[in-house]
Amino acid sequence: MLNKLIISLTFSFLLSQDYPVLGSSQSLDFMTWNVENYPKHNQTNSYMIDIINQINIDIIAFQEIESQNSFNTLINQLDGDWIGYRANQNSNWGELSYAINLDEIEVVEAYNILNQDQYFFAYRPPYVLEFTYQGIDYVMINNHFKCCGDGELDLNDTSDEEYRRLISNQLLEEYVNDTYPNKRVIILGDLNDSLTDEEEDNVFWNFLNSDLFLFADYSIANGTSSNWSFPGWPSHIDHILISNELFIDFENSDILTFKVDNYLLGGLNTYDNYISDHRPVFMRFDFGNNIQGDINSDGTLDILDVIAIVNLVLGDQYNEFADMNYDGMLNVMDVVIVVNSILN
Numbered sequence: 245m246l247n248k249l250i251i252s253l254t255f256s257f258l259l260s261q262d263y264p265v266l267g268s269s270q271s272l273d274f275m276t277w278n279v280e281n282y283p284k285h286n287q288t289n290s291y292m293i294d295i296i297n298q299i300n301i302d303i304i305a306f307q308e309i310e311s312q313n314s315f316n317t318l319i320n321q322l323d324g325d326w327i328g329y330r331a332n333q334n335s336n337w338g339e340l341s342y343a344i345n346l347d348e349i350e351v352v353e354a355y356n357i358l359n360q361d362q363y364f365f366a367y368r369p370p371y372v373l374e375f376t377y378q379g380i381d382y383v384m385i386n387n388h389f390k391c392c393g394d395g396e397l398d399l400n401d402t403s404d405e406e407y408r409r410l411i412s413n414q415l416l417e418e419y420v421n422d423t424y425p426n427k428r429v430i431i432l433g434d435l436n437d438s439l440t441d442e443e444e445d446n447v448f449w450n451f452l453n454s455d456l457f458l459f460a461d462y463s464i465a466n467g468t469s470s471n472w473s474f475p476g477w478p479s480h481i482d483h484i485l486i487s488n489e490l491f492i493d494f495e496n497s498d499i500l501t502f503k504v505d506n507y508l509l510g511g512l513n514t515y516d517n518y519i520s521d522h523r524p525v526f527m528r529f530d531f532g533n534n535i536q537g538d539i540n541s542d543g544t545l546d547i548l549d550v551i552a553i554v555n556l557v558l559g560d561q562y563n564e565f566a567d568m569n570y571d572g573m574l575n576v577m578d579v580v581i582v583v584n585s586i587l588n
Contacts (some may be wrong), residue, residue, distance in 0.1 A: 261507050264563055266526050267300035269348075272377050274303040275502065276482050277524035278388070278434040281338065282306070283314045285518045289321070292519065295504060297323045301526075302348045302377070305386040307434045308338035308520075319343060329354040331371045340371035340386045340433070350376040357385070357419060364411040366390040378531070383424050385416065387433035397445045409437050409447040417450050417457070420487065429487035431457075434522060436481050439465040451485060458491060460484045460499045461525055468571055471501050473523045475512060482525045490529070498565065499527040506562050537585045539566050545586055553579050 267273030283289055296304070309315050312333050319328035322343070329351075330341040344351060352374035362369040366389065373384040389412050393405030401407060420429050437447050439459055451457045464471050465480040472480035480501075486494060502524045505515035515523075537545050539552040553566050557574050566574055568581035 261294065261509070263295050263298040263504070263507050264565070265298065265300050266502065266565075267302065267528055268530070271528040271530040272348075272382075273301045273526070273528040274305065274384070274430070274432075275301060275524045275526040276305045276307070276386070276432040276434070276484060278307040278482060278520060278522035280308055280520040280522065282309045282520075283311060284520070287518055289314060289318050292318060293321050296343070299502075299526075302345045303373070303375070303384065304343040304524075305373075305384065305432055306341040306343065307386070307388040309341040310336055310338050315341060327351065329371075329373065331356055331368075338368075338388070340368060340388060342371070342373050342384075342386065344373070344375070348377065352376060352381070357423075358415055361411075361415050364390070364408045364415065366408070370416065381427060383420075383427045383429045385420070385429065385431045385433075387412070387416075387431065387435060389434065389436040391436045393437075395441070395445060397447065406437070406445065406447050409435070413448055414450055417454070421456070424487075426489065427487070428489045428493075430490070431485040432483065432525075434481060435483045438479060438481065439483065456488045458486055458488075458494065460486055460494060460497065460527055461501075464499065464501055464525070470571070471503075473501050473525050474521065475505075475523065476516065476521050482522055484525055484527050493529045493531075496530045497528060498530065499525070500565075502526045503562075537568065537582045539563075539582070545582075547586070549582055550579065550586070553582055 279292070309330055312330060315328055315330060319326050325346040327344050327346055328341065329344070331339045342354065354371065354373050356369045357372055358365065359369045365387070368388045371386040373386070375382055375384065390405050390408040397406040397410060398404040399407060416431060439448055439452070439462055443449055446452065451459065461484050469478040472478055473482035474480065484499065504519065504523060505512040508514045537549055539549040556563055556566050557576070557579060562574055566578060568578040
């Protein structure tokens with residue numbers, strides 16, 4: 245009996261970690277998160293509840309939610325007033341889903357689109373969430389594109405994985421332009437391909453070449469592999485795409501790959517064994533005019549921010565918003581950037 249108690253207490257300690265506060269009361273905070281074969285372990289929910297309760301987030305767009313019962317348990321055990329939506333509640337397949345914090349978000353409706361073209365979407369038709377935040381209407385479209393392929397786009401083979409992803413993007417662009425011509429649209433999810441391929445093999449070229457859309461995470465895709473969303477086979481395949489109605493808001497935004505593994509004992513192995521093989525990609529539209537380098541979030545860039553980042557560096561603590569050069573590390577270079585921002 246004593247041994248069982250010790251094991252239980254030890255495991256509880258391992259689960260109890262400190263995670264960064266990513267969102268705020270003045271920002272629309274959301275992320276896309278492929279939680280592989282959810283739940284992939286009987287402790288998956290324990291980890292996820294701890295994470296979600298600490299990071300201060302409004303909406304999570306999930307992929308691969310297989311168990312409705314486990315998903316219900318997750319939603320019911322979160323702090324605050326949450327609701328969950330799953331594309332097919334009677335399915336045991338990995339479904340597109342949403343977790344929504346009703347303290348900040350007003351849900352309008354959730355529904356699938358492009359059902360007639362679901363072959364191209366690997367039989368996972370896009371899942372739309374219409375919602376209101378601070379009186380403004382938004383449309384979010386959650387996706388899980390066809391996986392795999394050889395990296396080469398074959399326009400003459402309708403079974404080619406890259407071709408199916410290409411058509412998925414073209415169908416989405418046409419649907420959004422026709423259905424939500426003046427709406428603030430966020431397209432996100434596990435899109436299973438890279439943004440930086442050459443044009444002839446780039447399945448996202450229609451969006452990349454459009455003045456009406458922007459990949460908010462392009463800088464991540466084009467940056468160091470340590471910040472990519474799929475670390476096991478280093479690649480960045482989870483994306484957030486916004487429509488032109490959000491371009492101005494994008495100027496006061498933050499986006500990052502939330503490296504949950506950095507906060508877990510056992511790091512990436514623990515994360516992969518208990519939670520997922522994908523890292524979430526987080527974004528916030530900050531309507532409080534967030535200042536880059538304002539580490540302590542007091543609305544002012546000053547010596548207190550230097551002290552805050554120095555303490556993080558000396559304590560060997562990683563914080564995404566203090567990583568000023570987005571290299572996946574906190575060191576003296578980040579301190580220098582903050583100091584230069586103050587002086588300039």
